[in-house]
Amino acid sequence: MSEGYTVAVVGAGLVGERLVAELRRRNFPLKELRVLARSARTAVLDGETFEVGVAEPEAFEGVDIALFAGTEGEKGAAVQLAREATARGAIVIDNGSDFRLEPDVPLVVPEVNADAAREHDGIVANGNCSTIQMVVTLAPIARQFGLKKVVVSTYQAVSGAGRSGVEALENGQGDAFPKPIAGNAIPLIGGIGEDGYTSEERKMKLESRKILGLPDLEVHATAVRIPVHTGHSESIYIETEKEATLEGVLKALRSAPGVTFSGDANDFPTPLETAGEPGVFVGRVRVSGNAIEYWCVSDNLLKGAATNAVQIAETLVGAKV
Numbered sequence: 001m002s003e004g005y006t007v008a009v010v011g012a013g014l015v016g017e018r019l020v021a022e023l024r025r026r027n028f029p030l031k032e033l034r035v036l037a038r039s040a041r042t043a044v045l046d047g048e049t050f051e052v053g054v055a056e057p058e059a060f061e062g063v064d065i066a067l068f069a070g071t072e073g074e075k076g077a078a079v080q081l082a083r084e085a086t087a088r089g090a091i092v093i094d095n096g097s098d099f100r101l102e103p104d105v106p107l108v109v110p111e112v113n114a115d116a117a118r119e120h121d122g123i124v125a126n127g128n129c130s131t132i133q134m135v136v137t138l139a140p141i142a143r144q145f146g147l148k149k150v151v152v153s154t155y156q157a158v159s160g161a162g163r164s165g166v167e168a169l170e171n172g173q174g175d176a177f178p179k180p181i182a183g184n185a186i187p188l189i190g191g192i193g194e195d196g197y198t199s200e201e202r203k204m205k206l207e208s209r210k211i212l213g214l215p216d217l218e219v220h221a222t223a224v225r226i227p228v229h230t231g232h233s234e235s236i237y238i239e240t241e242k243e244a245t246l247e248g249v250l251k252a253l254r255s256a257p258g259v260t261f262s263g264d265a266n267d268f269p270t271p272l273e274t275a276g277e278p279g280v281f282v283g284r285v286r287v288s289g290n291a292i293e294y295w296c297v298s299d300n301l302l303k304g305a306a307t308n309a310v311q312i313a314e315t316l317v318g319a320k321v
């Protein structure tokens with residue numbers, strides 16, 4: 001396979017387009033790149049014209065890696081087709097939530113648990129967007145000080161809900177959100193459960209525990225949609241096992257892979273400035289005894305989806321992380 005890999009991108013939406021862009025930008029060793037969706041058509045993704053094929057079982061013949069970015073659920077691409085792809089020899093990397101918590105499916109954020117990617121039986125899951133950026137910053141703090149409790153409030157962009165989310169902000173169209181999003185803040189992302197938590201809030205708790213390998217970690221999340229196009233922001237409060245110092249936290253964050261951090265207290269990242277950048281950005285760090293607080297921003301379509309998925313693919317083929 002020295003000449004590269006045959007890769008299928010399933011889904012030609014916001015994440016599908018970023019997957020194509022990240023495969024190109026990171027020089028993933030490609031022999032062939034196929035784009036599949038519900039309907040066949042000619043589509044321009046990241047400036048490149050593709051003959052989009054229909055996502056059906058036969059389309060995965062000869063595919064080495066299938067990057068899934070279709071919609072979730074029973075009728076979604078991953079539930080319908082992931083096992084069809086693995087039966088034909090492909091490794092599936094899924095951006096959706098359908099398989100993330102299955103015990104045999106590794107849930108991987110390469111900066112945190114790259115080794116887990118190799119223990120798969122055909123499917124590797126990409127984390128939820130708001131969870132990925134959080135665990136990239138939690139991991140170095142966990143290593144240094146131990147984690148007791150995490151409390152997070154999110155400020156999530158409309159593109160996190162796909163094309164229909166962007167339409168809702170730009171044209172006030174569709175039913176992507178339960179209330180108008182322009183000029184608003186909506187504290188409800190996903191379905192609400194009997195316990196009052198939304199599916200997005202549950203994902204942040206359960207996925208963080210799995211990725212960090214801390215099954216008892218206390219995580220309390222409040223997920224809020226705001227009228228920002230791209231880039232999720234988070235206010236994170238942590239209680240640590242060991243007493244922390246500002247100097248120690250800054251050092252841990254500075255040396256953490258994937259984290260861009262400005263030590264200037266007046267300099268803080270915003271979604272507008274960091275959209276289009278593949279990393280995780282941290283600012284406003286405050287430390288008081290066992291409590292650490294900071295602000296964290298990342299492009300939900302890149303590190304929150306496409307960049308992380310391509311990094312997993314690189315881990316699997318041993319290219320680079």
Ligand SMILES: NC(=O)c1ccc[n+]([C@@H]2O[C@H](COP(=O)([O-])OP(=O)(O)OC[C@H]3O[C@@H](n4cnc5c(N)ncnc54)[C@H](OP(=O)(O)O)[C@@H]3O)[C@@H](O)[C@H]2O)c1
Nearest residue numbers: 011012013014015037038039055070071077096160162163
């Ligand atoms: N947006 C984010 O920030 C983000 C972050 C992390 C993870 N994700 C996950 O990534 C996935 C894609 O999100 P998105 O934002 O790119 O959504 P999107 O813009 O709405 O695009 C969805 C794409 O999926 C395709 N699709 C839907 N059902 C399919 C099926 N059964 N077979 C094949 N293709 C199918 C659609 O095909 P057609 O074009 O033919 O209709 C469309 O191209 C979702 O699972 C989402 O939860 C999204």
